Amino acid sequence: MKLKYNKSILFKLVSKQLSNFFSLDINLEKQILKDNIEKALLRCEKCFVGGAEKSYELEGQAFFNHFHSDQYSIFLYYLSNSLYQDERPNDIAERVYCLNKALNGLDLFYEVEMPEVFFLEHPVGSVIGRAKYGEKFRFSQNCTIGSHKGIYPIIGDNVAMMVGSKVIGDCKVGDNVIISVNSFVLNTNIPSNSLVFGSSPHLIVKSRPSSYFMKDPYT
Numbered sequence: 001m002k003l004k005y006n007k008s009i010l011f012k013l014v015s016k017q018l019s020n021f022f023s024l025d026i027n028l029e030k031q032i033l034k035d036n037i038e039k040a041l042l043r044c045e046k047c048f049v050g051g052a053e054k055s056y057e058l059e060g061q062a063f064f065n066h067f068h069s070d071q072y073s074i075f076l077y078y079l080s081n082s083l084y085q086d087e088r089p090n091d092i093a094e095r096v097y098c099l100n101k102a103l104n105g106l107d108l109f110y111e112v113e114m115p116e117v118f119f120l121e122h123p124v125g126s127v128i129g130r131a132k133y134g135e136k137f138r139f140s141q142n143c144t145i146g147s148h149k150g151i152y153p154i155i156g157d158n159v160a161m162m163v164g165s166k167v168i169g170d171c172k173v174g175d176n177v178i179i180s181v182n183s184f185v186l187n188t189n190i191p192s193n194s195l196v197f198g199s200s201p202h203l204i205v206k207s208r209p210s211s212y213f214m215k216d217p218y219t
Contacts, residue, residue, distance in 0.1 A: 044064055044078060070120055172190070
């Protein structure tokens with residue numbers, strides 16, 4: 001993967017941000033952080049190559065610009081999740097999760113299992129809960145995925161949530177679905193190949209051919 005700035009600069013950047021916002025014992029935690037930055041970059045590479053975002057590629061390779069805030073949001077999620085999975089005792093995952101929230105306004109907890117390929121478009125104000133996510137999930141600003149009576153949604157492949165949309169509770173969302181701006185889906189199943197409008201229990205669901213969902217919904 002091509003980097004706008006090298007790994008040494010990235011490590012210094014993350015370390016400085018963590019130290020400024022919280023704390024970081026550089027002597028005890030440096031190696032754990034470095035190892036997981038490597039893991040996070042590998043996960044970013046798979047994610048960036050797997051999507052259709054032109055700004056995420058350069059000369060046929062995945063391209064990561066630390067100061068592209070959408071890319072950095074994805075990187076910080078993968079970093080926090082990798083730190084959470086690290087068997088060595090550490091609580092850096094919590095701080096990286098909080099760093100992502102502080103810098104990018106995104107609440108994406110390190111225990112949430114996102115797919116190998118997902119994208120976000122200006123994710124400020126979004127809260128992405130412990131649902132089950134299919135590949136190529138996309139969301140934008142002020143989106144919410146949450147539970148109702150302890151039950152979280154199941155999201156299929158190639159699902160896009162537009163600005164301000166919400167999916168809450170016992171919902172099974174099929175493959176190839178676009179949930180339109182400010183729609184609210186509560187305890188409702190959505191079939192594959194659908195456009196969703198409005199609010200539960202009065203949702204409007206329109207069918208489209210699967211080819212309709214191959215284009216970027218944000219263009």
